[in-house]
Amino acid sequence: MTTTTAQRTGASTAGTLALTALTPIVWGSTYFVTTEFLPPDRPLFTALMRALPAGLVLLALTRVLPRGIWLGRAAALGILNIGAFFPLLFLAAYRLPGGVAGVLGAVAPMFALAFATVVLAEKPSGRKVLAGLIGIFGVALVVLRANAQLDTVGVIAGLAGAASMSLGTVLTKRWGRPDGVSPLALTGWQLTAGGLFIAPLAVLIEGAPPALDGRAVGGYLYLGVIGTAVAYWLWFRGIAKVDATSIAFLGLLSPVSAAVIGWIALGQALTPLQVLGMGIALGGTVLGQVAVKPKAVEPQVVRPQRDVLAPVGAGR
Numbered sequence: 001m002t003t004t005t006a007q008r009t010g011a012s013t014a015g016t017l018a019l020t021a022l023t024p025i026v027w028g029s030t031y032f033v034t035t036e037f038l039p040p041d042r043p044l045f046t047a048l049m050r051a052l053p054a055g056l057v058l059l060a061l062t063r064v065l066p067r068g069i070w071l072g073r074a075a076a077l078g079i080l081n082i083g084a085f086f087p088l089l090f091l092a093a094y095r096l097p098g099g100v101a102g103v104l105g106a107v108a109p110m111f112a113l114a115f116a117t118v119v120l121a122e123k124p125s126g127r128k129v130l131a132g133l134i135g136i137f138g139v140a141l142v143v144l145r146a147n148a149q150l151d152t153v154g155v156i157a158g159l160a161g162a163a164s165m166s167l168g169t170v171l172t173k174r175w176g177r178p179d180g181v182s183p184l185a186l187t188g189w190q191l192t193a194g195g196l197f198i199a200p201l202a203v204l205i206e207g208a209p210p211a212l213d214g215r216a217v218g219g220y221l222y223l224g225v226i227g228t229a230v231a232y233w234l235w236f237r238g239i240a241k242v243d244a245t246s247i248a249f250l251g252l253l254s255p256v257s258a259a260v261i262g263w264i265a266l267g268q269a270l271t272p273l274q275v276l277g278m279g280i281a282l283g284g285t286v287l288g289q290v291a292v293k294p295k296a297v298e299p300q301v302v303r304p305q306r307d308v309l310a311p312v313g314a315g316r
Contacts, residue, residue: 006069007100012228012241013141013241016237016238016241016242017238017241017246017247017250018287019234019237019238020235020237020247020250021159021236021250021253022234022252022259023176023178023212023231023235023238024248024250024252024253024254025236025253025254025255025257026076026226026227026230026231026254027227027231027257027259027263028031028254028255028256028258028259028260028275029227029257029258029261030227031093031258031261031262032222032258032261032262032265032266033219033222033227034090034093034160034219035180036045036219036265037215037218037219037222038216038219038220039064039210039211039212039216040044041094042206042210043087043090043091043093043094044087044090044198044201044202044205044206045084045202045206045210046086046194046208046220046223047087047089047090047198047241047270048088048198048199048202049220049223049224050086050220050223050224050227050228051082051083051086051191051194051195051198051228052185052191052192052194052195052196052198052199053195053224053225054191054225054229055187055188055189055190055191055192055193055194055195056188056192056195057187057188058184058185058187058188058191058229059185059192059299061184061188062176062182062184062185062188062259064181064182065183065189066189067178068144068198070178070189072191073084073171073175074186074189074190075184075194075201076171076188077168077172077175077189077190077193078191078193078194078196078197079189079193079194079197080164080167080168080171080189081164081165081168081169081172081194081232082191082193082194082195082197082251082304083163083193083196083197083198084160084194084197084199085161085164085194086194086198087097087164087198087201087265087272088157088160088161088164088211089105089158089161090160090162091153091154091156091157092155092157092158092161093105094154095151095153095154095157096154096155096158100253101220102143102161102255103136103140103143103144103255104155104158104159105139105158105251105254105255106135106136106139106159106165106196106251106252106255107136107159107254108138108162108165108248108251109128109131109132109135109163109166109245109248109249109251109288110129110132110133110136110161110248111162111167111248112165112166112169112170112194112244112245112248113129113132113245113248115126115166115167116170116243116245118168119167119174120170120173120174122242122245123244124245126313127287128171128249128287128288129263129285129289130287131249131285132249132282132284132288133284134280134281134284134287135249135252135275135280135281135284135285135288136284137280137286138233138252138277138278138281138282138283139252139255139256139277139307140277140281141274141276141277141280142255142256142277142278142281143255143258143259146292163184163233165251166241166248169239169247169248170244172236172238172239172244173239173243173244175220176215177240178242183233183236183237184233184239187229187232187233188234190232190236191232192230193230211285217225222264223270234289235247238250245288246289247286248288249284249288249289250285252281252283252284252285252288253281253285255281256278256281256282258279259274260278268285
């Protein structure tokens with residue numbers, strides 16, 4: 001690979017990571033929208049409203065349905081990335097202080113490293129393991145409080161949600177997508193499959209949908225369009241172009257984004273320790289992306305051989 005080609009590849013990867021990083025930044029607004037705009041104590045209904053409408057719209061736009069082996073793969077990815085992850089995420093958020101839930105979510109890169117070892121045969125480097133630990137420590141400084149209470153069900157839900165999303169991310173990388181199928185169509189498959197998985201649970205556990213006012217409708221539209229359809233499209237697009245563990249490390253930006261939004265929108269003060277934690281978490285995110293540069297190999301110069309007199313009659 002020439003220097004120019006390597007530079008172009010590096011620039012393309014950096015651009016993909018920067019665009020994909022918008023997804024966890026947007027996800028960081030979920031807590032603010034949920035608490036300020038949506039009906040309380042309806043985690044399954046909220047998860048359903050995030051997934052199914054957006055998935056159906058994307059199916060209508062792309063007009064591509066999974067076939068053959070992809071019927072099972074789309075269902076599996078939809079459950080891991082959406083159907084299981086969303087309810088577990090909201091369950092942890094309702095049963096735990098936001099700080100504890102944020103730290104549990106920050107464990108996702110470590111799960112991704114473990115799953116990538118098994119599924120993708122990627123040997124985790126010491127640098128990425130260190131980056132994961134640094135990221136968890138930084139997020140803990142940002143979101144944990146001394147009076148944080150632990151709830152066993154909430155902790156299990158938070159860890160299970162992080163594991164589910166991590167495995168879904170790795171399998172998305174492992175399976176790719178069928179020829180001729182766009183990332184937008186793949187996103188629609190997963191959102192629809194995940195929403196259909198959530199729908200009966202929401203009805204059985206939470207009953208009839210709550211009454212919605214204008215604020216709730218606006219909140220659900222934001223979560224469905226920006227926080228889900230667009231965000232997941234960018235996420236799956238990034239997975240297709242960059243290794244899964246690097247994408248997983250971008251998730252550390254979500255709790256940092258939530259803290260910044262709380263500071264700006266809700267007037268929640270940030271202590272110097274929290275600001276330090278943000279810097280550490282961002283450092284862990286960057287360290288999780290930096291690749292070890294291979295040693296440059298000097299191109300071999302082929303020197304032309306000196307002309308040798310051919311025997312009389314040769315070449316005739």
